Amino acid sequence: MKKLINEPEDVVDEMLDGMVAAHPQQVRRLDGIEVLVRVDGPVENKVGIVSGGGSSHEPTHAGYLGPGMLDGAAAGEMFTSPTADQLGETIEACDGGEGVLCVVKNYEGDVMNFDTAAEMADMEGVEVAQVVVNDDVAVEDSLYTSGRRGVCGTIFVHKVAGAKAAQAGSLSEVAAVAEKAIDRVGTMGMALTSCVTPEKGEPTFELGEDEIELGIGIHGEPGTERTGVMTADEVADHLTEAVLADLELDAGAEVATIVNGMGGTPLSELYIVNRRVQEVLGERDIETWDGWVGDYMTSLDMCGCSITVMELDAELKELLAFPVDTPALTVAE
Amino acid sequence: MTDEDAQREALLDAIESVAARLAAEKSHLTELDSAIGDADHGANMDRGFEAVVEAVEELDEASVAEITKTVGVTLVSTVGGASGPLYGGSIMSASTELGPGITAETAVAFAEAYLEKVQDRGGAQVGAKTMVDALTPAVHTLKKSIEQDDLAPLEALAKAVDAAERGVRFTTPIRAKKGRASYLGWRSVGHRDPGATSTLFILEELLETAEDHLDGGAERDATATTTPDKTPEADGDGVDGEGTDAEGG
Structure with missing residues (x-):
């Protein structure tokens, strides 16, 4: 199958550099890792909103970086959660002093790595809250599955959480509107x-x-x-x-x-x-x-x-x- | 060469064999993951172990425990997904069970700790169609073979690999309850689990390396000497080190 790529292992790295080249007024890359953040971040006295997950869902996640939405987006390998180190660095880079809300899609890898990253950030003195999006109604939410998947409803969660943070909502208020969106x-x-x-x-x-x-x-x-x-x-x-x-x-x-x-x-x-x-x-x-x-x-x-x-x-x-x-x-x- | 040097050398060889095997099986694992997952298990494990080989090469005179910890740390920072924390994080945590060298006892302790960490993180029980289905019988068999049946470590490890192989076969007819395959419900039936399969590949390579290092090896260890009739082919104490890492892989 033909693909417009160079080497499969370079896809994520080269895509991120291309995004920065396309939107230099909006996003920048953290040195040496596969993470993009708001170019003007961290924004002082605002709750940071961090998302992330496997790549290949573009424009999710980094496409939603900017005022009113996300502060940081960690890009894992294709369809693979970012590592905990990567997420930990993203969280720290997005802390403007009011804490960070992580928006996680409900996949075991994402949840495990975000949990570990939150512990790491906590040790660095960053207050972290986490919401898990599980909007896919096709999947049975029972003991016999890993719960429902997080899919496109995540965009609405990014939007409302980002807006609440931009309106100077506290970490618990931002997390509460994100949870409200997830419920609905x-x-x-x-x-x-x-x-x-x-x-x-x-x-x-x-x-x-x-x-x-x-x-x-x-x-x-x-x-x-x-x-x-x-x-x-x-x-x-x-x-x-x-x-x-x-x-x-x-x-x-x-x-x-x-x-x-x-x-x-x-x-x-x-x-x-x-x-x-x-x-x-x-x-x-x-x-x-x-x-x-x-x-x-x-x-x-x-x-x-x-x-x-x-x-x-x-x-x-x-x-x-x-x-x-x-x-x-x-x-x- | 001291016992510790021999164990260290065997462990480094084992790591290289595991990396080579996972590289060779990359497409195979991806194929299995395509059927019930997201087609990346082969690439993720290969990327992780390639980095592990580089990381352990940079270690100088490290203890077996330090090498094992480096394996875990490197997997955590390179694999991502669920496999990073499950394989890497669990090896990292369990490496504290090892000392400068390895005995049959610490090997079993490591194996049990590794299984426990995998289950803590992933929440899977036997029968959920995951790596736990290969790991649990392997760990239990290793423990029983060493502690109750007084088998030599090499023989115990061989039995553990057999048990893991049966565990992998058991994943085919059952319905997934954990991981991405669980989203398929009954459609996951009839496919072998990729995580259980990669776990078996790792164990097989560790056994093979152990056998290579023990061919023509030195004296028997204490456990083996007590039951010579059951362990005609085992002949060296380096096997302990291999047994330990088998569970850590």
């Missing part, structure tokens, strides 16, 4: 094709011309169910119904939505899906206060989409509307 957000994804990792060079899973995967994650791991090809409307119905069933929204609820591309999906197709998602919500008398469409949390070159719905209240609306200036997301004043 659900996501489900699907794939038309597998992604192809540079290391392996061929599709992670085989999918026939007439098949799709429902309930996929963001690492090329197979989904929860394989089925025949569906139309865009059928996919939108299926994913939206699954998310709504999980959130148990009442008629009259206000929501924010993301129709997210997995990296290889034309924007035209995402708009087609979005059209139907909004119809489904309208039919249920659920009002979309804000709806995003685009590549926010990708899985390399996978074709497919995920649908995220977050139930809003006045505070979450205000935080979503708060100005943000990052490489991947801008909300104007």
Whole structure:
């Protein structure tokens, strides 16, 4: 499989340098490690927001660095959590004296490394709080799994936590709005094709011309169910119904939505899906206060989409509307 | 050459063999991880052990415990994911069970500590389709072989490897309850677990290195001498060192 890369082992390093070259007014790299931070950070007297995880989800994570969102983003190898050392350095680099909130996606590696990093930062005198995003409704949350995965709903969590921190919220207040968002957000994804990792060079899973995967994650791991090809409307119905069933929204609820591309999906197709998602919500008398469409949390070159719905209240609306200036997301004043 | 020198040399050889084996099995492990995970286990383990070989080369006259700790620390800082803390962090913590040299007793203590740390960190029990399914029978077999059956360390290690191999086979028909494979639910059935498999590869290399170092080796150790009938092929005390690192790999 052809790839626009040099060597597989250099992908993360070269991508980060390229991001810095593209956005020198917004991000800089910490010396010698695979971490990007806000160019003007750490911001004094503001809670730092740190995210991170495996690479290949671009623009997540470093694309959301900037005023109103993240202060630091640690980039692990492709689909692999950053190491605890790397995360520890990120946390310390983002402490402006008010502590640091780590936004972690629920994967065992990420949680273990963030836990260790938090202990390391604590020994250095940095106050750390942590929230774990687990929005993937495709996964059963039971004793028989590692819990639900953190996927595209993480972007909403970054957004509201970042806004609360920018408004001079305390560490516990910032963590509380992040938890509120986590409680109210659900996501489900699907794939038309597998992604192809540079290391392996061929599709992670085989999918026939007439098949799709429902309930996929963001690492090329197979989904929860394989089925025949569906139309865009059928996919939108299926994913939206699954998310709504999980959130148990009442008629009259206000929501924010993301129709997210997995990296290889034309924007035209995402708009087609979005059209139907909004119809489904309208039919249920659920009002979309804000709806995003685009590549926010990708899985390399996978074709497919995920649908995220977050139930809003006045505070979450205000935080979503708060100005943000990052490489991947801008909300104007 | 002192016993400690011999043990150190054997351990360094074992580390190189493990690194070479994981490099050779990189695609194989990635293939297994593609089926039920995210297709990176081979690359992650290879990257980690490549760094380990470089790190231990820089050590000068380090004790076996120090070398083992360096293995853990290096894996923690290079592997990432869950494997970094599980393999590396657990070796790092368990290395405190070792002294300047290794005896059968400290080998067992190390192995038990390593298993305990892996379970503390990962929360997996036997039957969850993880590395614990290979590690648990290996550690229990090593302990029983040494403490109850009075086998020579080399023979005990061979039995532990056999037990790990059976553990790996046991992962195929069961449903994953931990790790990324757990997201697949019943679809994880029918695939061998990559973490259990890499654990077995490490143990196999440690056994092989132990056998190489003991061929034509020196005197029997105390444990082995008490049961000569059961250990016709074992013939050296360096085996203790190998047994210890087997569990640490």
